[in-house]
Amino acid sequence: MDIQLKRGLLDVCVLAAIKNEDSYGYKIIKDMKPYIELSESTLYTILKRLEQQEMLTVKSAEHDGRLRKYYHITGTGLKRIRDFREEWKEIMAIYQFVTKEDEHHE
Amino acid sequence: MDIQLKRGLLDVCVLAAIKNEDSYGYKIIKDMKPYIELSESTLYTILKRLEQQEMLTVKSAEHDGRLRKYYHITGTGLKRIRDFREEWKEIMAIYQFVTKEDEHHE
DNA sequence: ATGGAATACATCGTATCACGAAGTATATAC
DNA sequence: GTATATACTTCGTGATACGATGTATTCCAT
DSSP: OOHHHHHHHHHHHHHHHTTSSOBOHHHHHHHHTTTOOOOHHHHHHHHHHHHHTTSEEEEEEEETTEEEEEEEEOHHHHHHHHHHHHHHHHHHHHHHHHHOOOSSOO | OOHHHHHHHHHHHHHHHTTSSOBOHHHHHHHHTTTOOOOHHHHHHHHHHHHHTTSEEEEEEEETTEEEEEEEEOHHHHHHHHHHHHHHHHHHHHHHHHHOOOSSOO
8 A cells, every 4th residue: 555645544543453452562563464564663653652642651561571561542542533533524525536537528 | 634644645636636637736726725735835846746757747838928837647647546546445444443433332 | 007916836944754674682382 | 492473672764745935927906
């Protein structure tokens, strides 16, 4: 898929991946894989950004003797997803504009 | 609207704006305005890129005594729009993933 | 006729951002 | 004991949208 098209979806997609239960880097990548593939460097950059924006919180926890960073979505993060639903209406309007056929052809 | 979300739509939206008839910078901006607002510097950057990618051709023509650059979509450009329709299926899958409700809540 | 919009295009610098490359470290399977 | 999977980190780079700024012409109101 076009890289540019992904850009606007990435952040919100990561948030969606931790929406129902806290998750960690590797698992997020796997869960997103069927929809969007992204590299580790990309994901951790995004996670750091989302943390700065207070869309999620981070907590280190031990698992099988080593530390994992678990990411938990915040109220702001949930709002981001709700806002995305609203933005989608504009996106659909753009989609219609791009794909509408020339009216006057038979 | 989120700038990031626009990114993937901009190129194809500009192509859509010249799909039915050749157009020029100022008019493209006006036609796109209801869907996506973009500055002149952004548009001309995009037009130059699309020309390099042979999605469109440029032809200067006189209008009211001064030169205008008219942009004409190519076969490659039209194919780009068709491909976009295909990509859209993936985008919709991502949208579903992001907005689907937690299954186990009543 | 004079000034200010509106039209029309161009260039430059900057900030954001996705990503590949490379690195560190541990657990598990063979 | 060696490879693979797990798990996270840092660095540098290229793409790109955009504000700022500049140039030049036409149109319109005063």
